[in-house]
Amino acid sequence: MDGRSEFHIPNSGSKRGGWITFPFIAGAFVGLTLASGGWQANLIVYLIQEFNVKSINAAQISNIVNGCINLFPVVGAIIADSFLGSFFVASISACISLLGIILLALTATLDSLRPQKCEHGSSFSFCTPPSKIQYTVLYTGLALACIGVGGTRFTLATMGANQYDKPKDQGIFFNWYFFAFYTASAISNTVIVYIEDNVSWRLGLGLSAITNFIGLAFLLLGNRFYTHDEPQGSPFTGLVQVIVATIRKRKVKLSSKIEDYYYGKDGSVTEIVTTPQKSFRFLNRAAFKTEGDVHESDGSIAKPWRICTIQQVEALKTLMRIFPLWSSSIFLGTPIGIQASLTVLQALLMDRHIGPHFQIPAGSILVLVLISTSISLTVIDRLLCPMWQKLTRSSPTPLQRIGVGHVLNILGMAVSALMEWKRLQVAQTHNLQDRPGFVVPMSALWLFPQLALVGIGEAFHFPGQVALYYQEFPKSLKTTSTAMISLIIAISFYLSTALIDLVRRVTGWLPDNLNGGRVDNVYWALVVVGVLNFGYYLLCSCMYKYQNVEKGEDDAIGEDAIGGS
Structure with a gap:
């Protein structure tokens, strides 16, 4: 990079910031992302296998955790802007995250902090439930880990961008930031999750704690080089x-x-x-x-x-004008949250072997979404956008990108319904409806198409939403504009939890043994909701008028x- 000539180690009279800070911020973010993915991706499996939590309840807990992780960045951004600044919020949050992961690692290490395991295939009614103290330690660890992850994820991005004066350098930083996020997430969702499933939970969660500590160390070691932002008030x-x-x-x-x-x-x-x-x-x-x-x-x-x-x-x-479009994205994220939790439960009841000796961890199945999103982002940027520009002589608008994401998300839910229908047919053929815990002789690779479609859809609607909010929000709310995405994801996970609970109360589609349920009907319901929401989005987008573009007589x-x- 041309910025190498600007690299220097600041002293008492030199300027802070610049590319000298990048290794420290990147090391901190990679370490903290590895740590969070190590426990978050495999949480459903951990709750079922180690804490005897029923499958749907485990999915509900996972959705709540994901909602908290995406809600706390908004709180962290407000605290950073109003009181402490990005560095202190990120540092404190990293310490809190470390404490939470240590507690989770202790639940995997000490037998007294988790219930006795159920025998394979036994009914949950004969399993020993966790005690109050075991639940207390577990939920305390999850709460601290959620607060820590939420307080660092977007705060580190803001802190990193603040180190550069030129928009070009800020753009390069964000490119590497997202690359680091997807890469670290993919590694944690595969390597650490594999260790948890095939070696021991103690080692896997211990590695998460170690990478969290390394990330915190990188963050603190670079303090003398950082440009610290002053709180400006919320x-x-x-x-x-x-x-x-x-x-x-x-x-x-x-x-x-x-x-x-x-x-x-x-x-x-x-x-x-x-x-x-x-x-x-x-x-x-x-x-x-x-x-x-x-x-x-x-x-x-x-x-x-x-x-x-x-x-x-x-x-x-501006917020009032954009609110209808923003609200349509909530029902775009809700099906994704439901699919993520149910897909892990489906994978637990399918053949995950690739060859005679390797088995895909159920918690790693969702890494395909990250991979397909990463590949699609490159294809869209290097191939589809230039082709679109040549054909129409204009770049695709944020609203058009979001619209394509809506369509692909609906297709992903439809494919999910078809795949689950096929899985249930195989389960019925082998009389597994009343045999909890038994694996259906059907490869988990059948789940890949639906996850790939959702990942491709995210490559369209996620950057589209970031571009729309950043472009349309007033200057005083530019930082808040990126946090709006996190808030959407948080609400979507909370809403997915409520919808799953509603389906359980009203229908018999989601029993503890999914082989005797009708998860395919849940997906078809999401298709219907997606189509209605897409119609609402089209109405909102047709009525919306871009504010921060060239204007005529309106100004x-x-x-x-x-x-x-």
Whole structure:
């Protein structure tokens, strides 16, 4: 890279940041990703085999854990922006993660921290359930590990990007960041999971703790080279202020004069870039100046919960405009969460041997999604996008990419239903409906097509969502825009947990012995939900108008842009 000439070891008077920080941040992220994948990918199997948890309950716990892991990054981003900064949040989170994994490793090491194993093929009613102390240690370890992973995953990305001044260098960093994420995830989901399944859980979880410690060491060793971001305050505070100010001024009549609105301490009509728009114009009241709102001496805000800038108002409007599109992505992620947990349960009841001596760990089956996504990202970037640009003379828009992801996700659920129908036919042929734990003589490789389709779909809709939110969110919310993806994934996993619980209560499709269930009907239901959600997405995307692109007369400053009520 050309940036080598900029490499230097800073001293007391030298500039911090730059590419000298990359080995430390990359080493930290790879170590922490290896650690999290080592326990997260195989959690369902661990709960079933070592804690005698029923299969569907184990899937539910896994969904909740995945939801927490993707919810905590939002909390971590807010804390980093508002109080501590990225480095301290990442460091503290890595320590918490290490404590959690150590507790999980202890449950695999000490016999007193887990129940006695069930005999193969026995009914769960004759298995010894975990005691309260065993559940307490297990759930405490999971909670700490979730908090730790959530606090480091996106915070390290922000911290890494902050080390570079040039957008080109930031782009190179993000490319390597995602490459490191997929590579480390694939290694942990295969190598560490294989060790857990075929050697011992103690060694596998012990390796997770060791890699977590190595990642933490890399992070701390690079401290003297980092550029530390200063907490700027949470942007959500400004959004809440807009709502409060609008309510407090709900009886105020709006003016058509732009001078009557507040643009900041040094704002003037000649410097105005953002003007009050007609859409959601009732929110313009939050920026309407009334007596006592602003100090006459310097133009600063006197009552922050009664007056806001137009920029804050337009930021909230942007969120309101994009919310329908954002909500459609929740029901795009929910089927993926359900499929992930059910696929592991299906793999446990299928022949996972490749040759006479090697057996694919059930927890590793999902690594195909990572592999297909990685390959598809390269094909899309190097082949499909250039072809599309030659044919249409324009690049595919974020909304078009997301739309393709919707279609591929629906196809993935349909293939999942067909594969499960075939698996159940084989199970019925061998009379395995009432024999829990017995493996159906059908290769687990039949699960690969559905996982590959979902992975290809993620290669379309995941970058599409990142591009859409980053492009459309106002400047003050650029960091929050990437966290919105994490929030979608978190809600999707929580919703998948609720839907599985609903299906269990209403139908008989998901018994503890899946050989006697109808998981194929669950997938067909997801196909129906996916089609309806795709129709909702098409409606939202057709009505949506890009905000941060070249605009015509909409940006004109005048009475028509403001409107009155």
